[in-house]
Each structure stands twice: as structure tokens, then as C-alpha cells.
Amino acid sequence: MIRAENLGKRYRRGALEQPEDALRHVLDRLVRAPLAVFRQQKQETFWALEDVSLEVKEGEVLGLIGRNGAGKTTLLKILSRITRPTKGWAEIRGKVRSLLEVGTGFHGELTGRENTYFAGSILGMRKQEIDRKLDDIVAFAELEKFIDTPVKHYSSGMYVRLAFAVAAHLEPEILLVDEVLAVGDIAFQKKCMGKMGDVAKHGRTIVLVSHQMNQMRRLCQRVAWIDDGHIRMNGPTHEVVSAYESAMARGERDGNDGKTEERRARAKGRFLRWEILEPRGVDPHVLTTLGPVTVSFVVELAETIRRGDHGVALFNSDRQLIWAHAAHNLELETGIHVLSHTFPMLPLRPGAYQWQVTIWEDSEQLDHWDALPELNVATEIHQHYLDAWNGILNIPAQFAVH
Secondary structure (H helix, E strand, O other), rough: EEEEEEEEEEEEEEOOOHHHHHHHHHHHHHHHHHHHHHHHHHHHHEEEEEEEEEEOOOOOOOEEEEOOOHHHHHHHHHHOOOOOOOOOEEEEEEEEEEEEEOOOOOOOOEHHHHHHHHHHHHHHOOHHHHHHHHHHHHHHHHHOOOOOOHHHHOOOHHHHHOOOOOOOOHHOOOOEEEEEHOOOOHHHHHHHHHHHHHHHOOOOEEEEEEOOOOHHHHOEEEEEEOOOOOOEEEEEHHHHHHHHHHHHHOOOOOOOOOOOOOOOOOEHHHHHEEEEEOOOOOOEEEOOOOEEEEEEEEEEEOOEEEEEEEEEEEEEOOEEEEEEEEEEEEEEEEEEEEEEEOOOOEEEEEEEEEEEEEEOOOOOOEEEOOOOOOOOEEEOOOOOOOOOOOOOOOOOOOOOOO
16 A cells, blocks of 8 residues: 655755845855855755665554654655655555644634534535444544534544544545654543554555554554654564663664673683574564573583572563572583573563673672673564553453453
């Protein structure tokens, strides 16, 4: 339904000069200091989006995540035909409805009812079709008393409720939704999430931007992580979202994924690496199941240990201790050993975690390692739909009414 190739959008920083003065001033500066003009032109432009290529299939729900200013909204504006790309192209096959920001898509002088018919006509719907859906739209938006009021008098919350209700009920083939839903109250956000789930089940194509990672996990089959105008990662929702959360937890800013670390050699022993032994996946540091799970730590010993201790602890991104264990009275010969821990279940909330491991002989600590790469939990989420009510554990439970 959507195909984009090498999309790029370049903007100019700062205010532009008046058109009648611009050419005269540029020529004057060019004569006086040509190199300065060149540098200024170079500094005044930046790429909000660069070399972005993606495809969205019919009936797919694609999530776009990334820091503020990464380029997510710019991409949606290009797909919505609001903004023309500087380079590249995008092909859209189907009727598109966009929810990008409060104030977009409605005419302020028209009433809520008139704007509903106006939006439907843009999508190619006949009046009779809109008539059949009008009551559902008004009820969903909870605007029965204000549907005949010009929308310029609506609050931002009222505006968003009507805009979403129209977009969801008039059944466009492609729905583009930005973080605009964050304007609504919690109850309405919940209703919107449920409605978008229903829309997706009926084969509509959705591209969604949100900073609520639980929304992404629940609604999206696939997520693209946009970073500094580029697609940094594109793949299954749980893996991409967990990788993004891991990077944000580290306070990452330079694009380094943190998977390498220089560690000084220890005289008697040191940890070399860690991995998930079972279940085996494409990435040995990404957990995609609740259990059973076997994790191993490889340690190299330069001398034999007769009275050794091995400690292991697991911390979340807030440095809360999740679990710890110690093994005592170990006898280990010189060489490489694999220290493994098997969990019948590891019901961790999706996100980034870090192992801390130690090896001792008597009271002497041979090595202490905050293991890298981090453990990336990318399991299905079994939590409350609101991030604020997500606990540390991710425990599946069956609900029934008797």
C-alpha cells in the first residue's frame, strides 16, 4: 500500500529574508565575501530525513519510533502529501486519512457535522454512506451537544476526539496517525487504541507514531526506528522496541550500539562473554520467550581455583535489582569455563537489562563485569495497556468471569 524509495527532506534554519530583498542582499554579500555566503548557506540547511526507504503492505500496522526531532512526523507529512520531499519518491495506493496535529484537516468555520461530511467527500464517500456512520462518529467522539458548533470553538481534546472518530469510522484504506492522540484523556486514549485494533483487524493499513511503547507492542506487527533522519532498525515490533528502549536507557546519543567494550586483562581470571544458550535465536543477547531460559557466562582462568565463588545479578534500566544468586566452593582448573544458569521462567517486562557477574577465590575478587551487550527482552507483553501501570515482571494470567 505504501512504498518509499530514498526519501529525503531538507529544511533551512532560521527566518528567510523578504522576497523583494533576498536577491539583492545575497548578491551584495556574494560580492563582498563569497566564501562567507557559501558557509552560511551550508550552515542554514539540514536534512530532517535522508535516504529513507520502506514498504507497508495491505493490512499491516507499522509503528514509527524515535526521539523528538528524529524525522518521524516529517515522514508522515510526506506520505500524507502535505510536504514535498527534496529527493526520492513515495507511492501510495489507496485513500489516505491523516491525523498529524491538532488543527489539521478541518475547517474552523464549519461545524463538526459539516466537517465530517467534508472529510468523507475527500475520501470519495457518498452522502448516504456518511449518513449511516454519522451517529457512530458522534457517539464515539462524545460530542452530541457540540456537533453543530463550529470547530474553531472546540478545545484541543474535543477536536482530537472528533478528528479520530471521523478518521476511524469513515474507513480510509490507509490511516496515518501521529502522537496527536496524546492530547486526549486516558479514557479516550484507551478507546482509540481499541478502535485502531478493530480497524487493523478489518484489513486497513495503519502507520502510527507514538512514544508509548506499550501501544506499539500491542498494535504493530512491525516497527521502524528512525534516528537522526535515517531508519536505524526495521523489524519485528518486540525486537525493535526493546533495542530502542535499551539505547534510551543508556542515554545514547552518538549512535554507538554499545556492543563492544575494551576490558583490561586480569592476572588470574576474567569474563570473556555471555549469551543466551537456550532458546537459540538469531541474536544471542535478545530474549523472545518467557521460559525456560539458559544463560551462560564464559570465564577464562590463568590459575586453578580451589575455593571459588561466582556471583550473578540482574538489573533493569533503572538499576533496580531484579534477581541475584551466588555459587560457593567451586573448584575450577586453568582454562576456559562456561558458567550457566537455567530459569524455568524469566517473566521480565520488555526492555533493557544488565547482568553483573563476579568470580572470587577466597576473599580475592578475580573479576567483576557489567556484562555487555545488555540483555534485550523482546517478549510478548502481558501488562496493563498504560505504561504507568506496568510492573517489573511480565506475568501471563488468565482472566475469567463466572
